[in-house]
Amino acid sequence: MSKIKQLDSNSPTGPIETAWDRHRFGLKLVNPANRRKLKVIVVGTGLAGGGSAGALAEMGYNVEAFTILDTPRRSHSIAAQGGVNAAKNYPNDNDSIWRLFYDTVKGGDFRSNEYSTYRLAQCANNIIDQATAQGVPFSREYGGTLSNRSFGGVQVSRTFYARGQTGQQLLLGVYQSLMKEVNRGKVKLHTRKEMLDLVMIDGKARGIITRDLVTGKLERHYGDAVILATGGFCKTYYLSTNAMASNGASQMRCYEKGAYMANPCFTQIHPTSLPVMGPFMSKQTLMSEALRNDGRIWVPKAKGDHRPPNDIPEDERDYFLERRYPSFGNLTPRDITSRAIKQAVDSGHGVGPTKVAVYLDFKDAIKRDGLTTIKEKYGNLFDMYTHIVDESPYKVPMRIYPTAHFTMGGLWVDYNLMSSIPGLFVGGEASYEYHGANRLGANSLMSATTDGCFVLPTTVSNYLGENFKTLAKIDDKHDEFEKAEKSVKDRITRLLNIKGSKTPNQFHKELGKVMFDYVGIERTEEKLKHAIEEITKIKQLYHKDLLLSGDDAMNIELERALRVEDSINLGLLMARDALERKESCGAHYRMDFVDDEGEAQRDDENFCHVAAWEYQGQSEVPLRHIEQLKFNNIALTKRSYK
Amino acid sequence: MSSNTMTLYLQVWRQKNSNEAGAFSNYEVANVSPDMSFLEMLDMLNEDLARQGLDPIQYDHDCREGICGACGVVINGEPHGPGKQTTTCELHMRNFKNGDAIVIEPWRVKAFAVLKDLAVDRSAYDKIIQAGGFIKVNYGNAPEANSLPVGKDVADLAMDMAACIGCGACAAACKNASAMLFAAAKISHLALLPQGQVERKKRAANMIKAMDELGFGNCTNQGLCEDACPKGININAIARLNREYLDSILTCNF
Ligand SMILES: Cc1cc2nc3c(=O)[nH]c(=O)nc-3n(C[C@H](O)[C@H](O)[C@H](O)COP(=O)(O)OP(=O)(O)OC[C@H]3O[C@@H](n4cnc5c(N)ncnc54)[C@H](O)[C@@H]3O)c2cc1C
Ligand code: FES
Numbered sequence: 001m002s003k004i005k006q007l008d009s010n011s012p013t014g015p016i017e018t019a020w021d022r023h024r025f026g027l028k029l030v031n032p033a034n035r036r037k038l039k040v041i042v043v044g045t046g047l048a049g050g051g052s053a054g055a056l057a058e059m060g061y062n063v064e065a066f067t068i069l070d071t072p073r074r075s076h077s078i079a080a081q082g083g084v085n086a087a088k089n090y091p092n093d094n095d096s097i098w099r100l101f102y103d104t105v106k107g108g109d110f111r112s113n114e115y116s117t118y119r120l121a122q123c124a125n126n127i128i129d130q131a132t133a134q135g136v137p138f139s140r141e142y143g144g145t146l147s148n149r150s151f152g153g154v155q156v157s158r159t160f161y162a163r164g165q166t167g168q169q170l171l172l173g174v175y176q177s178l179m180k181e182v183n184r185g186k187v188k189l190h191t192r193k194e195m196l197d198l199v200m201i202d203g204k205a206r207g208i209i210t211r212d213l214v215t216g217k218l219e220r221h222y223g224d225a226v227i228l229a230t231g232g233f234c235k236t237y238y239l240s241t242n243a244m245a246s247n248g249a250s251q252m253r254c255y256e257k258g259a260y261m262a263n264p265c266f267t268q269i270h271p272t273s274l275p276v277m278g279p280f281m282s283k284q285t286l287m288s289e290a291l292r293n294d295g296r297i298w299v300p301k302a303k304g305d306h307r308p309p310n311d312i313p314e315d316e317r318d319y320f321l322e323r324r325y326p327s328f329g330n331l332t333p334r335d336i337t338s339r340a341i342k343q344a345v346d347s348g349h350g351v352g353p354t355k356v357a358v359y360l361d362f363k364d365a366i367k368r369d370g371l372t373t374i375k376e377k378y379g380n381l382f383d384m385y386t387h388i389v390d391e392s393p394y395k396v397p398m399r400i401y402p403t404a405h406f407t408m409g410g411l412w413v414d415y416n417l418m419s420s421i422p423g424l425f426v427g428g429e430a431s432y433e434y435h436g437a438n439r440l441g442a443n444s445l446m447s448a449t450t451d452g453c454f455v456l457p458t459t460v461s462n463y464l465g466e467n468f469k470t471l472a473k474i475d476d477k478h479d480e481f482e483k484a485e486k487s488v489k490d491r492i493t494r495l496l497n498i499k500g501s502k503t504p505n506q507f508h509k510e511l512g513k514v515m516f517d518y519v520g521i522e523r524t525e526e527k528l529k530h531a532i533e534e535i536t537k538i539k540q541l542y543h544k545d546l547l548l549s550g551d552d553a554m555n556i557e558l559e560r561a562l563r564v565e566d567s568i569n570l571g572l573l574m575a576r577d578a579l580e581r582k583e584s585c586g587a588h589y590r591m592d593f594v595d596d597e598g599e600a601q602r603d604d605e606n607f608c609h610v611a612a613w614e615y616q617g618q619s620e621v622p623l624r625h626i627e628q629l630k631f632n633n634i635a636l637t638k639r640s641y642k
Numbered sequence: 643m644s645s646n647t648m649t650l651y652l653q654v655w656r657q658k659n660s661n662e663a664g665a666f667s668n669y670e671v672a673n674v675s676p677d678m679s680f681l682e683m684l685d686m687l688n689e690d691l692a693r694q695g696l697d698p699i700q701y702d703h704d705c706r707e708g709i710c711g712a713c714g715v716v717i718n719g720e721p722h723g724p725g726k727q728t729t730t731c732e733l734h735m736r737n738f739k740n741g742d743a744i745v746i747e748p749w750r751v752k753a754f755a756v757l758k759d760l761a762v763d764r765s766a767y768d769k770i771i772q773a774g775g776f777i778k779v780n781y782g783n784a785p786e787a788n789s790l791p792v793g794k795d796v797a798d799l800a801m802d803m804a805a806c807i808g809c810g811a812c813a814a815a816c817k818n819a820s821a822m823l824f825a826a827a828k829i830s831h832l833a834l835l836p837q838g839q840v841e842r843k844k845r846a847a848n849m850i851k852a853m854d855e856l857g858f859g860n861c862t863n864q865g866l867c868e869d870a871c872p873k874g875i876n877i878n879a880i881a882r883l884n885r886e887y888l889d890s891i892l893t894c895n896f
Contacts, residue, residue, distance in 0.1 A: 051781070054781065055780075055781040058780045058781060069704060069710075069712060070702060070712065070763070070764055070765070071764065071765065071767065071768050071808065072768075073711070073768075073808055074704055074705075074710040074711055074712050074808075076704070076705065076710070078705065078709050078710050079705050079707065079709050079710065088787070088788075090788065126783070126784070128787045129783075129784040129785060129786055129787045130779075130781060130784045131787075132784065132787040132790070132837070133777065133779045133784035133785065133837060134776075134777055134779060134837075135777045135800075135831065135832055135835050135837045135838055137797050137798075137800040137801040137804050137831070137835065138787075138797070139797065139801075140791075140792055140793075140794045140797040140798075141794065142793075142794050143791065144791025144792050144793055144794070145788045145791060146787055146788060162801060162804075163801055163805075165709070165801075165805065168709060168805075168807075169801075169804060172804065175771075176771060176775055176776035176777070177776060177779075177781070179768065179771045179772045179775065179776055180772075180776040180778060182768075182772050183772040183773070189768070191765065191768075214659075214757050214758075214763075243704040243705045243706070243710065244703060244704050244705075244706065245704055277675075277677040278675055278677055278678070280675060280677075280678050280682045280685070280686060281682070282679075282681070282682050282685060282706060283706045283707070285706075285707045286707075384707070384708075384732075387728070387732055387734065388679075388732075388734065390677075390734070390736060453781045454781070457781065501693075503689050503692045503693075505685065505689060506689075547692055547693070548692070549688075549691060549692035549695060549696060549697060549698050550697045550698050551697075553659070553758075554659070554700055554757060554758040554761070555697075555698065555700070556688070556698050556699075556700050556701070557688065557692060557698045
């Protein structure tokens with residue numbers, strides 16, 4: 001019998017509009033007196049983790065919440081600028097839950113589960129109500145109602161925003177509610193603690209091993225269920241728009257304990273980030289997508305044109321998005337835009353000192369709307385750009401280039417957000433749910449918040465209700481804790497004792513380069529095979545030649561070394577997943593699977609599924625299981641933006 | 643983008659942990675590009691230290707784009723260094739010249755213990771928020787968002803106050819190591835909005851009490867906090883805090 005499984009997402013059946021309500025009604029409850037006896041471990045305190053920790057505590061469960069950072073308020077949700085979607089239809093532009101659902105499924109190129117995506121669209125309205133009640137200062141109209149804007153290439157205005165700091169404000173709302181529960185004694189907060197292993201007892205997730213990042217002490221924490229909400233893993237590419245802690249190490253720890261990793265190859269490369277300024281660069285700051293509403297993207301028509309941009313006459317410029325996609329122009333979706341930019345650069349038309357950038361020009365917008373209007377709209381972003389690049393976008397066009405931004409892939413979960421390990425739940429960017437092969441702008445704050453505040457509290461309760469009588473009473477003396485702690489300790493000792501010649505950062509940069517060049521915007525079988533070879537070499541060398549300074553107490557280099565080790569394995573898995581997905585869909589563009597016009601060619605016959613990888617050992621090839629996707633509500637159509 | 647690299651002479655505060663005394667160490671850093679951020683310069687120094695078998699310099703950082711509030715060191719006596727409304731991670735080396743000497747220290751605030759080198763414990767800020775910096779509303783079915791109109795001017799002002807990133811520069815800049823601007827920003831944000839009215843008085847009193855208990859100093863209106871704030875939070879917030887506080891002790895009977 002084949003070892004390959006057909007996974008069941010445990011989705012409801014029947015009419016999709018009532019599916020979540022019907023499903024919820026069937027879920028188990030835990031009576032309030034018993035909730036006090038149960039404890040949930042929450043790893044990560046962003047929108048998904050902070051939300052679920054706060055919500056479960058309000059319900060009466062005991063919660064222990066963990067973050068790498070020195071306070072939950074710094075979790076990377078904080079960096080989201082653009083906004084959060086919800087189909088409130090306040091602007092009366094014919095938006096609806098169905099349309100948000102439709103846009104999300106289509107935007108994801110039909111690689112997400114219809115039932116969970118519908119639930120997401122349904123819960124979104126609740127986010128806006130909840131956040132408003134928490135005091136989130138959303139932008140408002142003069143009449144006092146909430147403002148909306150259009151974002152990410154959709155044709156309705158459904159994006160709610162708090163100036164250019166929507167993620168910050170939503171997170172602070174969630175953080176404050178979490179602090180309320182800490183104050184009530186229902187949440188025990190563990191900051192500067194990094195989860196380094198998952199502990200399983202009787203086949204169920206029962207706890208974690210953490211490292212205190214200040215003292216270096218390893219600690220054991222046990223509970224009745226574990227929620228992993230550790231965010232995305234764009235740092236696998238080294239350069240990205242993400243924070244330094246946005247790594248996939250926690251997912252890899254769970255993967256190696258048996259949780260399946262789903263669609264790891266689906267990475268969104270955002271078209272408008274700042275270009276690489278030099279080899280020292282540690283992150284590429286995002287320039288919001290909103291800029292494409294007014295900025296025009298172009299390169300010189302002639303290859304290797306060295307003239308300053310303002311000296312290049314109009315008829316010698318190629319506005320390649322407007323030329324190639326006349327109906328969407330500069331507003332094509334992220335994946336298509338990134339590809340077009342890379343093609344312009346690869347064909348010798350790149351600009352700036354490194355020639356790895358294109359122009360984003362506001363000249364015409366300033367002429368049309370006036371300097372004041374443009375300043376009002378984008379002043380913050382222009383200032384940020386000037387800070388970093390030392391040029392004024394009011395006078396000289398911005399230089400931009402794509403970079404890794406969001407991981408649609410992540411741990412596999414079912415409709416209840418439970419992974420393939422009973423008792424291990426995953427929410428937010430750490431899981432693969434909802435966004436298929438491509439995420440729409442402003443849809444991720446929506447999914448992280450929905451998971452955290454509305455779905456996980458319900459489904460984790462169901463699990464606890466179902467297992468209340470059978471969950472063994474345990475403590476941290478259990479053999480499995482002993483074993484897990486020892487393996488973490490051995491791992492740290494091993495890394496500290498390699499005493500080679502290359503720092504974790506050097507390895508990380510090498511990994512990132514392979515990932516961007518070969519598992520990036522354009523992929524081919526040959527490139528991916530090459531990536532697997534190269535990453536395997538990096539992996540072997542890492543174990544022989546790592547140079548790690550400092551000791552096992554507070555040590556910024558040791559933190560990096562542990563994460564980079566997992567990133568290397570994750571990079572390998574991403575390349576493998578990309579190699580096996582022999583089609584182009586969403587952000588996964590295989591140059592060997594295109595139509596006559598060079599546009600992505602999806603293969604619904606063979607790949608209309610989620611790939612979920614099961615670990616088989618450090619040097620074994622993992623198993624690729626499948627969750628078949630069915631589209632009963634939205635017809636499978638080709639995504640065309642011509 | 644510039645190709646002229648610099649050599650800088652750094653004096654960095656080194657301290658093994660919160661129990662041991664610290665001292666300055668000197669480092670020469672060559673090949674600093676003006677396009678580097680301050681943290682990228684420290685990354686480069688740490689790589690050099692690693693190759694020499696020396697302990698890396700510890701500092702906090704995460705987003706590296708001025709929004710998470712993790713980074714923050716005192717540079718030549720100024721929290722977050724030269725430049726208005728800039729966090730340490732946003733500070734670029736083009737603000738320095740070849741041959742410059744730079745003194746780098748952690749926040750010096752009684753309520754923030756130094757953990758190691760440049761990293762300090764800012765959990766006291768979380769504790770101020772725990773004392774009341776929230777609106778007591780549970781997750782579930784909150785009222786329809788548009789059922790409570792809020793004037794644009796009020797919402798905008800609340801947003802100005804809510805922009806605080808909790809980095810600690812205000813307390814680090816203050817001669818009294820006071821957390822007044824931090825607390826004032828949150829108290830103002832919530833006091834301005836209709837949602838924050840119910841517990842308004844209790845909130846101000848509880849947060850200020852926590853601040854005192856945590857060992858932060860008093861405000862003597864020097865205004866250094868406002869200058870150091872990377873998010874431009876206006877010192878008027880403190881005036882509002884004082885009003886809120888007075889009102890709460892005069893009228894609140896809890
Ligand atoms: C620059 C930028 C702009 C964006 N803009 C938008 C936007 O406008 N709209 C939108 O919808 N989305 C946007 N996104 C995406 C969105 O912000 C994120 O996908 C979302 O906020 C992720 O939330 P989360 O709760 O899953 O994770 P995060 O907020 O990333 O939280 C992860 C948490 O896990 C912790 N953690 C990680 N590993 C461990 C470990 N091993 N042990 C303990 N703790 C750990 C971290 O410390 C942190 O607390 C943007 C993303 C970026 C990078
Ligand atoms: S690292 Fe986030 S503000 Fe500087």
